[in-house]
Amino acid sequence: MEPLYKPDGVEARWQKTWEEEGLYNAEADDHRPTFVVAHPPPNVTGELHTGHALQLSLADALVRYHRMRGFNTLFQPGYDHAGIATQNAVEKHLVAEGTTRQALGREAFEQRVWEWLHEYGGKIMVQFRRMGASMDYRRERFTMDEPYVRAVMHFFVHLYRKGWIYRANRIINWCPHHETSLSDLELVHVELDDALTYVLYPFADGSGGGVTIATARPATILGDVAVAVNPGDERWKDAVGRDVIVPFVERPVPVIADDRVDLDFGTGALKVTPGHDPLDFEIGRDHGLDEPMVVGWDGRMSEAAGELAGLTQAEADKRILAWLRERDQLVKREPYRHAVALCERCETRIEPLISLQWWCSMSELKEPALEALRERRVRYHPESQHRFAVGSLEHAPDWNISRQIWWGHQLPLWYCPDGHITVEETEPGRCADCGSSELTRDRDVLDTWFSSALWPFATLGWPEDTPDLRAYYPGSLNTTAREIIRLWENRMIFTGLELVGDVPFSDVIIHTTVLAPDGRRMSKSLGTGIDPVEIIDRYGTDATRYGLLKLTSGQDVRFSYGAIDEGRKLANKLWNVSRLILSNTSGARHGARPKETVEGWILARIEQARTELEEHLGAYDFAGAVNLLYHLTFDDFCDWYAEAIKPRLYDGDGEAQATALAALERLLKLLHPVLPHVTEEIWTNLPDRKTRLIVAPWPEPDSAHAGDPGALDRVKEAAEIFRRSGVRVPLEGEQLRIFEAVVKPERQKANGNAEAEIERLRGEIARAEKMLANDRFVANAPAQVVEAERGKLERYRRELETLGGAAESL
């Protein structure tokens, strides 16, 4: 064993061994209680980022903890086909080759996606292994696998037959680049410096005057069908019911009243363009207005724009502004900063357009899920996210499930020439209505999240009634980021209840968002991302896991190499204290034989730590857990215990050796879920190992050492006092030996002084005496607080006596 622990070789070797020996495997016929984590399937084109690494660290720590505790553990790996994200990645690749998706055509394009995935996809599973994620990699699933596709089709047909899937012409978010609709959740908003244009719409009766509106998109004036004002707006009271003339197209439209119009924006008058604005669309529908679309699917002015057809919106803006200026109807133009919606994948500006799309009705589907959440059959951690989850589900709008991209699950809908629709899981021979065999399949594909929603059970073979499904559903835990709750978490819950009859998991951990060291979000485009593989290369996997878990305290936390380095130090420390013990215990017997105070003390400390660690892990307090492990190892095990027993180890004291091995064995078990590799490596070097640590049983409660581990307190305190003061040791027997071992190295040169320490103690004593002399304190403070204060006072007096006596004796 080398003095410096080098993780690279060790970690790779264990990752290989654990997997090859089948220790990650989950078997459905294993009848122990289950612990199941269906890990979020990353995009098949994705690479590990810091969020993934954090998520894996905490999930794997819990998986390993439960595996040791005897659970039949399934940690499910896999990928998502990630519709637009993947299509976008492959399209970029095609551009580099000098071609386009359109030039290839749909079938050839799909073929290229598969080829591309075989070549470049799947990288992340290698990275998962490098994180030490103890997943059953035999069970890797992909949402485009044939059985998974069948599950998706089954789901669609199920919903359709229940009457919850319908087609409607509504305003949607259209990405002109991807030529598809997008849900609100697939957009990003960016602030833009723009202009707000005030335009006069003259009254149609020629009586002079008119209504002035404000718009950020003059080009859409061509699609105006009304002007709306708030019914409570005194300024426009007399205009309501009259007609005004839309500029440029010179069409008369009514002035209507609608309370959704904001009194405080612009002039309080809104031009109504149902074809190109969500609010206008709603107002239009409620007032029975026309829905002309003057912007087309390519984002340019459409045929309906007449002489402006084919222009870009910016060009159309200019033409319309010029027209307005000539006629003095351009009231003013002012700088205006506002947020615009972009496609999150290609950052193209989103066009709100009216389109015929497929929708999934949420009203009935969400109710059982809401009930499950309210009854806490699914619990969010932290609890604060529970309210958000419930609220977002309560207000979930109907779900636009159709997309006009090419990569994804094609809708299982067939049309005959008469327009009848046939819905089947697999291609039907003839039309269900008229028997026609001339069927054409719908070209649309499903929203990626439609298939993700099935992940916890489609990975187990659903809709078949498989042994896996029976054994591993419902699962235990899901881990995810805050913004994924509505996209995924809620949907898994309602689909699980609807299709399998139970919630997919009982607990959801919404983990910390790791920010860049400067406090901004980690993002490739900002250049603030940190590659976890680089961290692993520099510090090792164990250290990376430790550091990331240490950072899980708040809702957002800044990444810090210091936290990772702490993990590296811990692994190295553990390695070295193990060297000390292992190189001095050859032939030692088994079982702890604590004789001296420090030995009973370390066993009690480890036992206390076991209890506390179980509490931390049970509460998903990973920062607390790693903090505890660090101090247990560094302070208690190394600084005090190991230092104290060194002389006896060197002397070949068989009982001390046996106790040291037993204590180390227990310590390794507690550390394994966080630092799996270094602990397994040391474990292998312990004498007579029959099992791997990864499957070794978690320590049972140690009733023999369950007491208060305060036995060493006096010795430790005395040692610290003397270290500071440099005074000689007045202790005897065992205490003297401990003291010799701990203090000897530092005693050579005193650089504090006893008098300063005596001063400090006198100050503490005065403070405690003052508090206890305060009658109101004694009368009002809880008894144990007063008692604690008395205890401190006694302790300080005792220390002062010891120190003073020792100083005297010099």
Next chain:
RNA sequence: GGGCGCAUAGCUCAGCGGGAGAGCGCCCGCUUCACACGCGGGAGGUCCCUGGUUCGAUCCCAGGUGCGCCCACCA
């Protein structure tokens, strides 16, 4: 605009009603046979501000300020 979170040592963060802490960084001393990626010692803090509750507030409450994340159709 809404929701949530954060403000404690130079940095990253614990603590959350009765002595202000850790890791890193800094200073001093140690070639001690597990570890110099180490050991020991030390300096360094109006615990964001203002009020309130309490015998007592870094901790609880209210208001403010600053920062962050998420969400949102003010044209």
